[in-house]
Amino acid sequence: MTSSHPSTVFEATYRGEPHVGFGRADTSAGLVNLYRSKDGLLAQSIVNTDGSADAIRDIIAAGHNPIVVAGDDPELRLRPPLLTGTNGNALLSGFMGTHKKKWDGKSAPDNGEFTPPKWFFKGFGDWIRLPGDDLNVPAEPLALIEEPEVVLVYINDAEGTPHYAGYTFGNDLCDIGLHRRDPGYNPYCKLCDTVVVPLLFLGEPPTTVNGQVNIVRNGQTAWQGEFNCGTDALYYRVSDMVEHLFSFPALRRPGLVNYVLLGADEASFHDGFSIVDGDRVDIHVRSHDVRFENTVTYAASPALSAASA
Known part of the structure; x- marks a missing residue:
């Protein structure tokens, strides 16, 4: 750094x-x-x-x-930034399709009505995983994708007013195969563990964030690629996205912490690579000297008890 x-x-x-x-x-x-x-x-x-x-x-x-x-x-x-011991006092969510690369390199026009990006709910605060933890995904995913992202952190005061605390980084692992099969399946797609780095940068959202992903299989690098996820790489202005998001009262509950994922660059899936059980995803945010890795684990489906009569 x-x-x-x-x-x-x-x-x-x-x-x-x-x-x-x-x-x-x-x-x-x-x-x-x-x-x-x-x-x-x-x-x-x-x-x-x-x-x-x-x-x-x-x-x-x-x-x-x-x-x-x-x-x-x-x-x-x-611990994840600002996460207290109270169960459910934080939400992890994010935006989709935010990068210029997905908009032919363009930026949102300065004039005109703001059309917000699609948004998804990822989980509660205690669902967050830390570097080194296993990232559990449902058994037999269609096509997994790692997504290195900037994570904005907000804390609501006693009146419900959001206060920007700073930013960190994360990996929004998800089953893009489900999303590609049917965009309506996106809520299922996001039911994979997410890692958030336990380090809070006390500054405005970063304009430049770049680094490298290494996916290691059986001790060898199976895929390697670059990423860029700073605000300069986004089609949307962060201020517009955040202002729209916090217009919903559900996200302004007093004391609530919001972790907001800003979206990812193209990744291994777009290069034809498939993440499998046991792969280790090593993300190096070179611009900020942050490195974290996690192993992907397929979680077997449990046998459900029979419904009572």
Whole structure:
């Protein structure tokens, strides 16, 4: 990461207690500085300040000295940004068909009525997976696709007003084969696990995001490709998409966290590649020095109990 990128913050539990850290959350090596916190304090500090790193640090660090923890300490567990322990207090959703590449390289006209992109619901906050977790998909998918994306993070205050917190990155794994068979099947298509990086960039949505995907099978690279998912690559303006999305009261419930996926570039599926059970998807966001990987796992369908008479 270069100095041109905004400051970062992350949340974790250490020995079962909530903590907040500033800078990078690298649990694979090195040392991590943590401030003892309480559940939801980071979200409150964003809502009650200008959301800058200095303002947040003033609240988080007040009366606390940081503790230094080994990055590979087994008692250190990272958490998705702003996700508290309350079940269902967050929604993961996103937009489809947002990239210029899917609009013949064009951008939305400055004048005229805004026509919003298609939107999908991916799951609740506790459905989110972290780097290193297995990504479960239904057994026998038609055609899986990895989708490296920018994830915008919002927190609603007590009155339901959304506050932009920052952004991170994720992989919106889905069964594009179902969508291609029938667009009406898209809700089924999205019922695959999604990974979100547990690192919050405290800045405006990034204009430039680029990197590389490596899909590893049996220890060897089976497919490799580049991606670009910054706002400069989008047909739509983010402000228009977000303003329309939050016009729906259901997304403005007090205290609700919204993770909003901005859409993906073309990926392995468009190159004729098929992801299979056991493949490891390694995503390197080179522009921001972020790397995460997850293994795709086919989940067997359970036997359903017979309905009672």
